[in-house]
Amino acid sequence: MDNNNLFIHKSVVYGLSGILFMPILATFIYSFSSSWGATILPDGFTIKWYTQLLTDPRFLEAFMRSLFICISSLLLAMILVLPMIFVIFYYYPTLDKVMNILILLPFAVPPVVSSVGLLELYADSSVQLIGTPWILIGTYFTIALPFMYRAISNSFSTINIRDLVDAAHLLGASTTKAYLLIILPNLKKGLLASTFLSFSFLLGEFVFANILVGTRYETLQIYLYNMRQTSGHFTSALVMTYFVFIFVCTWLATHFSKGNK
Amino acid sequence: MSYVKVSQLCKRFGDTTVFENIDFSIEKGEFITLLGPSGCGKSTLLRSLAGLNKVDAGEIWVDQENITDIGPQLREIGMVFQSYALFPNMTVIDNVAFGLKMKGINKTEARAEAKRMIDLVELDGKELFYPRALSGGQRQRVALARALVVKPRILLLDEPLSALDAKIRKSLRQQILNIQRELNLTTVFVTHDQEEAMLLSDRIFLMNEGAIVQQGKPEEIYTKPANEFVASFMGHYNLIGAITASKWFNFNSQQKVAIRPESIYIREEGRHYGEHISVAKPGIVESHQLLGNVIRYSIKVEQQLLTVDLLNRSSERLMAKGTPLELMFNLNEIQPVRA
Numbered sequence: 001m002d003n004n005n006l007f008i009h010k011s012v013v014y015g016l017s018g019i020l021f022m023p024i025l026a027t028f029i030y031s032f033s034s035s036w037g038a039t040i041l042p043d044g045f046t047i048k049w050y051t052q053l054l055t056d057p058r059f060l061e062a063f064m065r066s067l068f069i070c071i072s073s074l075l076l077a078m079i080l081v082l083p084m085i086f087v088i089f090y091y092y093p094t095l096d097k098v099m100n101i102l103i104l105l106p107f108a109v110p111p112v113v114s115s116v117g118l119l120e121l122y123a124d125s126s127v128q129l130i131g132t133p134w135i136l137i138g139t140y141f142t143i144a145l146p147f148m149y150r151a152i153s154n155s156f157s158t159i160n161i162r163d164l165v166d167a168a169h170l171l172g173a174s175t176t177k178a179y180l181l182i183i184l185p186n187l188k189k190g191l192l193a194s195t196f197l198s199f200s201f202l203l204g205e206f207v208f209a210n211i212l213v214g215t216r217y218e219t220l221q222i223y224l225y226n227m228r229q230t231s232g233h234f235t236s237a238l239v240m241t242y243f244v245f246i247f248v249c250t251w252l253a254t255h256f257s258k259g260n261k
Numbered sequence: 262m263s264y265v266k267v268s269q270l271c272k273r274f275g276d277t278t279v280f281e282n283i284d285f286s287i288e289k290g291e292f293i294t295l296l297g298p299s300g301c302g303k304s305t306l307l308r309s310l311a312g313l314n315k316v317d318a319g320e321i322w323v324d325q326e327n328i329t330d331i332g333p334q335l336r337e338i339g340m341v342f343q344s345y346a347l348f349p350n351m352t353v354i355d356n357v358a359f360g361l362k363m364k365g366i367n368k369t370e371a372r373a374e375a376k377r378m379i380d381l382v383e384l385d386g387k388e389l390f391y392p393r394a395l396s397g398g399q400r401q402r403v404a405l406a407r408a409l410v411v412k413p414r415i416l417l418l419d420e421p422l423s424a425l426d427a428k429i430r431k432s433l434r435q436q437i438l439n440i441q442r443e444l445n446l447t448t449v450f451v452t453h454d455q456e457e458a459m460l461l462s463d464r465i466f467l468m469n470e471g472a473i474v475q476q477g478k479p480e481e482i483y484t485k486p487a488n489e490f491v492a493s494f495m496g497h498y499n500l501i502g503a504i505t506a507s508k509w510f511n512f513n514s515q516q517k518v519a520i521r522p523e524s525i526y527i528r529e530e531g532r533h534y535g536e537h538i539s540v541a542k543p544g545i546v547e548s549h550q551l552l553g554n555v556i557r558y559s560i561k562v563e564q565q566l567l568t569v570d571l572l573n574r575s576s577e578r579l580m581a582k583g584t585p586l587e588l589m590f591n592l593n594e595i596q597p598v599r600a
Contacts, residue, residue, distance in 0.1 A: 172363035
């Protein structure tokens with residue numbers, strides 16, 4: 001009976017993973033095929049799509065731009081969110097409820113709607129923001145905020161922050177020292193996990209990038225979009241490269257969160 | 262002048278007064294317990310001594326120094342929390358050495374000193390463990406070592422035993438007492454457990470609704486409760502109204518009287534009672550509870566139910582419901598109390 005149950009469980013899990021894995025596998029094979037038209041199997045294998053991609057300066061530039069935007073917005077988020085959560089949890093715990101509503105807003109408004117809203121808002125601004133990476137950094141910050149706030153506030157609720165800070169105070173530490181030496185190290189896990197999660201999410205963001213900035217600052221996703229007319233093998237290679245990168249990031253994230261346990 | 266002196270201390274949160282007009286003094290090396298029901302303000306009072314709460318009025322003096330407006334960092338007061346409050350990202354030895362590091366003592370010296378404290382609380386061998394790998398009792402001993410290592414002028418203990426199970430609680434409270442005696446530490450202990458308070462303290466400050474209602478040696482508070490609240494909090498005192506008491510015991514009382522359950526005797530054949538200081542009343546057994554070494558009888562005398570504790574000497578002597586008997590009240594043990 002138990003064995004039978006286990007078999008059903010396993011077949012469901014493996015079946016689902018198989019279905020999910022299929023397109024990735026197909027893309028993978030396609031990116032390595034010289035041509036794959038009317039036949040069941042590809043005609044031959046080649047790495048020319050990868051060499052073509054990785055030697056394309058436009059790709060490398062787009063990749064660097066994406067990295068720049070993602071890392072800057074995550075840095076901005078970290079610098080603002082960490083002290084903010086500390087202040088909320090230590091001094092004004094009741095504000096946590098307000099924050100929980102606030103952080104839902106970026107999800108509640110669809111990206112298409114909010115990007116049009118941002119366009120409207122900043123179109124007449126004296127400082128030219130539309131079409132520059134800066135508006136993207138600002139927007140991505142709001143997207144990363146919910147992930148980071150959730151994860152870090154979860155880490156906060158596992159420690160008794162008030163007693164820890166009080167204990168540190170009585171042992172002679174200032175609030176800043178207590179924050180840096182005791183609170184921050186205990187948030188590392190939540191912080192790293194949420195940072196990598198938001199990172200992979202932001203790297204794949206297309207709607208805001210396309211509407212707010214477009215080709216004037218070509219990010220990875222815009223580049224991918226612009227390349228849609230070229231060979232499918234080439235875009236497959238592009239998708240695979242991007243996928244491997246995300247995969248490594250996710251692996252690092254889980255690795256770090258485990259290492260801190 | 263006393264080592265610690267607190268005068269006219271007041272604390273309010275918004276409109277609610279947590280405590281008011283608190284006055285007491287503590288001698289060096291004394292073990293004081295702030296005892297009271299939850300919400301009586303004892304923890305807030307302790308936190309005010311530590312400097313973790315600002316007070317609204319009054320003064321705190323320690324060793325001839327007014328520390329009322331000094332931050333917790335400079336008060337040289339150690340504290341142990343109910344939640345242990347160990348730093349989860351640090352090993353036992355780093356936790357204990359933290360206070361020394363904050364004082365700017367170099368690492369080797371700090372570690373050696375921390376090691377000595379860890380040995381004192383009998384945790385040698387656990388130096389490199391993280392707090393999560395320790396049991397509750399061990400964690401609280403780390404917290405104790407961490408508070409002691411900086412040689413505080415006063416040690417504050419905020420219900421340090423409440424999160425522990427009964428057996429560990431007993432051994433740890435003995436350990437706390439031994440260390441306190443050994444180091445001659447001025448200690449303020451907060452608890453809601455009167456047994457713990459009686460066992461540990463040189464003096465007890467009994468608090469209720471933001472005021473100290475009685476302070477004194479444990480036996481004094483136990484045998485001479487100042488008012489009804491103390492009587493009901495310290496034991497299972499029988500409270501008898503003024504009119505009934507005057508009638509029963511043949512004196513004129515304007516106040517209620519309190520009688521401890523263990524000071525009432527049940528008359529046995531062939532025993533002598535000091536008849537000139539005793540009053541006998543007939544009663545009927547209503548029910549009993551077996552507490553282990555003590556049998557707690559509920560006995561009806563006229564319309565009043567009284568609690569009477571008897572040592573559980575032999576199971577044959579257990580009296581069933583409805584057994585008639587005679588109670589002997591020792592007049593010296595009848596304590597008039599204020600409302």
